[in-house]
Amino acid sequence: MRVVIQRSxxxxxxxxxxxxxxxxxxxxxxxxxxHDDTIEDAKYVADKIAGLRIFEDEAGKMNESIMQIGGQILSISQFTLYGDCRKGKRPSFIAAARPEQAQPLYDQFNDLLRAQGLQVETGVFGAMMDVSLTNWGPVTIVLDTKQ
Structure with missing residues (x-):
């Protein structure tokens, strides 16, 4: 499971x-x-995100989590994170799980975040989406359960 986290x-x-x-x-x-992601990967990433200290405290240090600041989450499914550009000019997405496998795990991942008390908004799985945000900092972190 691969998640790009952007503070917003x-x-x-x-x-x-x-x-x-x-x-x-x-x-x-x-x-x-x-393909080989499981509920254990989703649990690991959800727990990591809920506790990740990437928000500033009163001293201006990254010491607080999204839980501590009462923040919200916008979760977007994105199979292109598994795009492989090593050969040719067009990415291969063979490493991305098929929708029938990915969507249930994506839904469980969001439910795991909600179970921790977080408000989670989502896009529409598999749809063409326009995402806009104000990246705060900017702060961008990549989590990958296989690395």
Missing amino acids: KEAKVTVDGQVVGQIDRGLVLLVGIT
Whole structure:
């Protein structure tokens, strides 16, 4: 499982011109799932994200988690995170899990975040989405359960 985490002041996702998910201060997650990902990968990443100390405290140090600041999450499924560009000019997405495998695990991942008390908004799995955000910092971190 591969997740790009972006600290955000605000973010939204639209499908066909309609806002389907929107947050204020928090995290935008771009979530990619590969063939051998399991619920254990989802649990690991959800726990890591909930406790990740990437928000400033009163002293200006990255010491607080999204839980501590009362932030929100915008979670976007993104199979292109497993794009392989090593050969040719067009990426291969063979490492991305098929939708029938990826969507249930993506949904479970979001439910694991919600179970920790986090507000989680999402896009529409498999849809063409427009994602806009104000990257705060900027702070961008990549988590990968295989690395």
